[in-house]
Amino acid sequence: MKGTKTAHHEPEAFSPDxxxxxxxxxxxxxxxVQRGLHWANWDAxxxxxxxxxxxxxxxxxxxxxxxxxxLWLGIITAVPALTGAIxxxxxxxxxRVPSRRVLVLRYALWxxxxxxxxxxxxxxx
Numbered sequence: 001m002k003g004t005k006t007a008h009h010e011p012e013a014f015s016p017d018x019x020x021x022x023x024x025x026x027x028x029x030x031x032x033v034q035r036g037l038h039w040a041n042w043d044a045x046x047x048x049x050x051x052x053x054x055x056x057x058x059x060x061x062x063x064x065x066x067x068x069x070x071l072w073l074g075i076i077t078a079v080p081a082l083t084g085a086i087x088x089x090x091x092x093x094x095x096r097v098p099s100r101r102v103l104v105l106r107y108a109l110w111x112x113x114x115x116x117x118x119x120x121x122x123x124x125x
Contacts, residue, residue, distance in 0.1 A: 055080070 028036070052058065063076055097103045 059076065060073060063073055068076065093103060094100050
């Protein structure tokens with residue numbers, strides 16, 4: 001077809017400061033996906049560090065250094081499994097209370113009061 005011009009449309013470029021750029025389908029933009037992957041990598045790094053410092057030989061050595069006996073070593077190593085088992089209860093409670101902050105503070109204080117006053121956390125029974 002002679003004499004007809006076709007319009008050439010360039011794809012829109014996203015600037016780095018455009019954090020909420022969405023395409024017409026409503027899915028995440030490429031920039032948002034990259035940012036998410038960046039933070040997911042940092043999350044994996046810190047989780048690996050946390051896991052290495054709070055389990056296994058490091059944890060047992062630290063507890064022994066602080067004077068823990070076999071009973072306390074058993075309790076310390078059982079706590080992660082027990083907390084994993086009660087996650088269903090905490091999810092239920094979080095949905096039922098008006099403020100999650102109050103819930104966390106209440107049970108953190110309760111756990112601290114149960115463990116600390118005895119002074120026997122790492123000195124044996």
